[in-house]
Amino acid sequence: MQHTDTRLRVDTTQPSALPKKVIYILGRARTSPGTVRWAFLLFVFVIPFETMDLAAIRGASSLSRLAGLLFFSICLLYPKVCFRRPPQALWWFVGYASIHALSGLSLPKQLVGQFIPWLQTFMQLLLLCWVGSTLLQEEKFARHTLLTFSIAILLVATGLLLGLPGFSETREGRLSIAGYNPNALATIVALGAQVLIGFSIDQIRRNIWMRVTFMALALLPLTAMVYTGSRGGIIAFLAGVAVYALPYRSSKRKMTAILGVAIAIVGVAYVVVNDQSTLSRLESSYNTGDTAGRDKLIAASREMISEKPLLGWGPIAWSYELGAREGQGYKYRSSHNLVLDLLMEGGLLGAMPCLIGLGLCVWAAWIGRARNLGLFPLVWLITIIIANMSGEWLGTKAMWLVLTLSLASGASIVQQYKRDNLMTRTILQDVYKRNASHQ
Numbered sequence: 001m002q003h004t005d006t007r008l009r010v011d012t013t014q015p016s017a018l019p020k021k022v023i024y025i026l027g028r029a030r031t032s033p034g035t036v037r038w039a040f041l042l043f044v045f046v047i048p049f050e051t052m053d054l055a056a057i058r059g060a061s062s063l064s065r066l067a068g069l070l071f072f073s074i075c076l077l078y079p080k081v082c083f084r085r086p087p088q089a090l091w092w093f094v095g096y097a098s099i100h101a102l103s104g105l106s107l108p109k110q111l112v113g114q115f116i117p118w119l120q121t122f123m124q125l126l127l128l129c130w131v132g133s134t135l136l137q138e139e140k141f142a143r144h145t146l147l148t149f150s151i152a153i154l155l156v157a158t159g160l161l162l163g164l165p166g167f168s169e170t171r172e173g174r175l176s177i178a179g180y181n182p183n184a185l186a187t188i189v190a191l192g193a194q195v196l197i198g199f200s201i202d203q204i205r206r207n208i209w210m211r212v213t214f215m216a217l218a219l220l221p222l223t224a225m226v227y228t229g230s231r232g233g234i235i236a237f238l239a240g241v242a243v244y245a246l247p248y249r250s251s252k253r254k255m256t257a258i259l260g261v262a263i264a265i266v267g268v269a270y271v272v273v274n275d276q277s278t279l280s281r282l283e284s285s286y287n288t289g290d291t292a293g294r295d296k297l298i299a300a301s302r303e304m305i306s307e308k309p310l311l312g313w314g315p316i317a318w319s320y321e322l323g324a325r326e327g328q329g330y331k332y333r334s335s336h337n338l339v340l341d342l343l344m345e346g347g348l349l350g351a352m353p354c355l356i357g358l359g360l361c362v363w364a365a366w367i368g369r370a371r372n373l374g375l376f377p378l379v380w381l382i383t384i385i386i387a388n389m390s391g392e393w394l395g396t397k398a399m400w401l402v403l404t405l406s407l408a409s410g411a412s413i414v415q416q417y418k419r420d421n422l423m424t425r426t427i428l429q430d431v432y433k434r435n436a437s438h439q
Contacts, residue, residue, distance in 0.1 A: 032138060099346060
């Protein structure tokens with residue numbers, strides 16, 4: 001039996017003074033079934049653990065894939081609730097995928113086997129964005145999602161710092177989780193830390209000790225982030241968390257926000273100074289301009305783009321060409337920059353739909369800052385954009401969770417505006433009809 005949970009419960013035992021149309025509008029303010037919400041929370045919770053292999057389960061490669069299959073299976077039971085009108089940005093991402101699907105028809109046979117799984121994964125991420133952008137329009141559920149993700153990050157950070165089996169491994173003095181690239185792990189835990197910092201400074205009424213607890217817990221993922229030695233991850237975190245302080249100039253919590261951001265920055269600086277591995281990497285970048293070979297990759301990428309600026313080198317094929325031009329013995333490579341990768345892959349024609357889609361996500365997060373969810377989506381989006389300047393996140397679940405939250409925050413503002421206008425017009429029409437009938 002389909003169960004619908006509504007925020008507003010209308011008393012039907014007595015006649016309501018409100019028009020039926022208004023009651024219907026208010027009743028649909030929250031229509032996500034509980035099973036869908038729990039399945040989505042489970043999927044979000046296992047995102048940080050997606051590199052853990054489940055060899056004991058045949059055909060299952062990761063926890064996140066199992067949770068994703070469960071979530072999408074449940075969504076099929078509630079199509080009217082889960083598959084509503086998609087946001088405009090999603091159509092641009094579909095256009096990007098369509099262009100590359102057509103480009104894949106001309107790929108050599110030896111590359112088709114790599115292209116098809118990539119296309120399947122990307123379509124699944126689009127489906128996640130479609131459904132999630134509807135579910136996360138409910139503010140309370142969006143906060144539950146953020147809290148769930150931060151709890152998972154706390155478990156990851158604790159296991160990493162304690163050196164628990166399966167949670168911690170060392171790569172050239174840099175801590176990471178088995179199967180995780182240290183740079184990717186740094187960005188993941190940075191997102192979790194930003195959620196905890198946001199909960200400590202947002203404008204929701206909370207006990208002062210609850211705010212202090214959130215800030216204290218944020219120090220765990222901050223420490224884990226620094227220990228990964230990721231320079232790009234640290235810069236992305238600092239750029240994102242600084243956004244918390246910007247729009248608070250006229251807010252009553254202006255000083256709280258600035259204090260929270262200051263504590264986060266000082267905490268990162270303190271851990272960096274006391275971690276010799278990360279400190280030496282940052283000093284090397286500052287003193288000698290060391291970029292871990294990215295300067296050569298960028299130079300080769302620009303050369304490739306200049307040769308085929310309109311259509312690019314084609315999916316998958318571009319990475320093999322870049323690896324050959326770098327000359328370091330790698331079979332295939334990425335430029336570690338999303339914009340360069342898109343231009344090499346599909347040229348201006350293939351990159352523009354994706355870039356426009358990302359621009360619409362930024363706009364949605366910007367207008368969504370007026371919502372009660374506040375700056376969470378914008379902080380996350382700025383962080384993931386900066387992270388994409390030193391890595392490629394387009395095919396990851398974490399990035400699409402960020403994009404989904406951004407689109408949902410913008411859509412909820414538009415839907416609330418339309419709902420309020422419709423309710424106002426309906427009530428005024430009802431009052432006019434009643435007054436006309438009494439005359």
